[in-house]
Amino acid sequence: MRPGAWLLGMSARRLVPLLLFAFALLSLGLRYQHQMGRIDQDVSTEETTRLRERLNIEQSRLDHRLGIADTLFVRRLIGALALHDGIERAYLIDAAGTVQAALLRRDLGRPLPDVLGDPDQPAELRAWLARSSARAIEVATDAQRPALRAEVPL
DSSP states (O other): OOTTHHHHTSOHHHHHHHHHHHHHHHHHHHHHHHHHHHHHHHHHHHHHHHHHHHHHHHHHHHHHHHHTTOHHHHHHHHHHGGGSTTOOOOEEEOTTSBEEEESSGGGTTSBHHHHHTSTTSOHHHHHHHHSOOOSSOEEEEOSSSSOEEEEOOO
16 A cells, blocks of 8 residues: 555545645744744844843943952952843953952952863853953853853953
């Protein structure tokens, strides 16, 4: 017996509704996939904008405090970034590559390559920070997980 012979043996009374149902189900699946892709893109755009706005505010606060050499307040500002939703890591790095302020106290005073060499740090973060420094706020998406990363020059 040939494959699909049972389909040809059906009457049109049963075959037409079955084909309509299959076409409707396929259409719903394609539309759902398209909407989920659009929603994912919209959320990514909104979160990028929100992060860029937050970092712009923090950059101006840090620039002001660094201008008056208030290092204690600068460390407090970096530590306070943990209170904002979604911020996992923040480092203030001096010209020598030493971490001056961070969300974790264990990272303070350590060279940035040592901090990024920890096994709990993603490899993509090391590669992203190894490139040249940014001149403006840069926000990029993480390829491995649904996250954003940013670099703020001071």
